[in-house]
Amino acid sequence: MRLLSSLSRAIFLAAVFILSIQSQLYGQATSAPNPQFPPASRLDVDLLYSYLGIHSAITTKYPYGVTEHFARIPYGAVLGVSYYLTQNWGIAAEYGNHPDGSNDGLQTLEAGINYRRPSIHWTPFAHALGGRTRMGGPNVPSQTAGTYSLYHDYTWGPAATLGGGLDYKPYPSRCFGVRIIQVDYEYLRAVYPYDAGQLSGGTANVNTYRISSGINFTFSHIPIPQPHI
Structure with missing residues (x-):
């Protein structure tokens, strides 16, 4: 939990920093956008809390194959950055950190494409990402303190993500919104x-x-282009 607490503090400080910059930028603006046709953002930064559910297991060779399931990770954080060409x-690009599962943990670093449909307040979006994951577990403690009967240290592998969501901007002319x-x-x-002893090891398809x-x-x-009248 110490790692997640440090990450949460870093995200909070980043949010304060971004808000201070945005306040200065909007204070320097010379004109406000038309509220009926608000401009779409060029650059988005997302700071998110994240819950991760895992439905997978790994089977080792010893003695006849031991199957151990990954656990859900209820506490995590995601930092996302999007740059729109149109x-x-x-x-x-997106970084996800879920370090504190009961028997596992993982991080992801991915990049890809976004598609959105901006409007005055609501913006649905979808994305497809690919990259790398750093994953550890599942780990099973033994009866001896500090040791494991089944242990999988962190290792790197491929990652792919497909999803989407909905953003809400209560004040269209302001920088702040809600995912x-x-x-x-x-x-x-x-x-x-x-x-x-082949007690630990194998391939995890998660x-x-x-x-x-x-x-x-x-x-x-x-x-956003305004309609011809």
Whole structure:
């Protein structure tokens, strides 16, 4: 939990920093956007709390194959950055950290594409991402304190994410918004080396769902074309 607490403090400080910058930028603005046709943001930064559900297991070789399931990870955080090339299409990068499962933990670092449909207050979006995961577990403690009967140290592997969500901006001319919900399917894969007795090790093909919510900040703008009258 110490790692997650440190990450939460870092995210809070980042939010304060972003808000201070945005306040200065909007204070320097010379004109306000048309409220009927608000501009779409060029750059989005998302700071989210995240819940991770895992429906997978790993089977070791010894003695006849021991199956151990990954556990859900109820506490995590996601940092996302999106840069939009048009009103609808953009590129995205995302870092997810879920370190404190009861017998596992993982981080992801991915990049990909975003698609959105901006409006005055509500913006639904979808994204497809790919990258790497750093995954550890499942680990099973033994009766001797500080030792494990089944242990899988952190290792790197491929990751893929497909999902979407909904943003809400209560004040269209301001920088601050809310990520109402983001729902993702993630596929993660890790190949753990076998130990000398083949008690631990194997290939983990992990299917997860991730539910996130948090705050959203927007920078710069792409004007939405106004209809001809």
